Amino acid sequence: MATNFDLFGDPIPANHGGRGRPEHVPTVENRNRVNMLLAMGWSNERIAAALRVTLPTLRKHYFSELRYRAVARDRLDATLLMKAFQGVDKGRLGPFLKLVERNDLMNFGQTSRPVAAAPVEAETKPAKPAKLGKKEEALLAAHQPNTGSPMGELMARRQQGLNS
Known part of the structure; x- marks a missing residue:
């Protein structure tokens, strides 16, 4: 673990000064910062910019914090x-x-405390119509032509002639 810190208080990785860019080291302070910024509604792009990391680095090192965005x-x-x-x-x-x-x-307008439910009398709900399958729906649609088109108009007249 690095014991030296840069001007911003971030730890200096062990390979600093070597070849390639040093890997980002997540700290407790940065994890808390990500949680706070998520709570404030910041986007991933803004958070990454504030931490001075790329989006893939943010997702790689702070995936567990990002997972709880909805409840932050x-x-x-x-x-x-x-x-x-x-x-x-x-x-x-x-x-x-x-x-x-x-x-x-x-919470105004919402019930913040549980309220005892009033006893519900046996209400008679109207019975739901039976759900039709694909074939039944297609058959019903075939017997109800679209009268907005010339072909539908012709089919509707023919059906009326057969039914009368």
């Missing part, structure tokens, strides 16, 4: 709520209440 914001909010909740024990109630209020506003 929820994970960040949960971490912030937990930190604020820990501050309540130290007498800092304000930040926690602000986060709770923001969470309640975000």
Whole structure:
């Protein structure tokens, strides 16, 4: 593991100065940075540019973080709520209440607490019509010509003549 760091605080790989470009070394700080940027809705291109790596390098070294893009914001909010909740024990109630209020506003219109379901009376739902297979659908379509075309118009007149 590298013990030297560059000006940006990134570790200097062991083969620095050798042939070829040194391989990117992911750090805990960079993993946390990727998680935070995902939570902020950044694209992979922006994240790669912020880390000064290519897209393939980002996908290679940070694939586990990228996999959880959909829940990154929820994970960040949960971490912030937990930190604020820990501050309540130290007498800092304000930040926690602000986060709770923001969470309640975000959930406005949704039920945030489980509500006991009212007993449902036996409702009679209309029976669904039997689902038709491909052949039955084709047969029905064949007996209902498209009257928007001259051929369909002719077929419709012929069917009316056969049915009457």
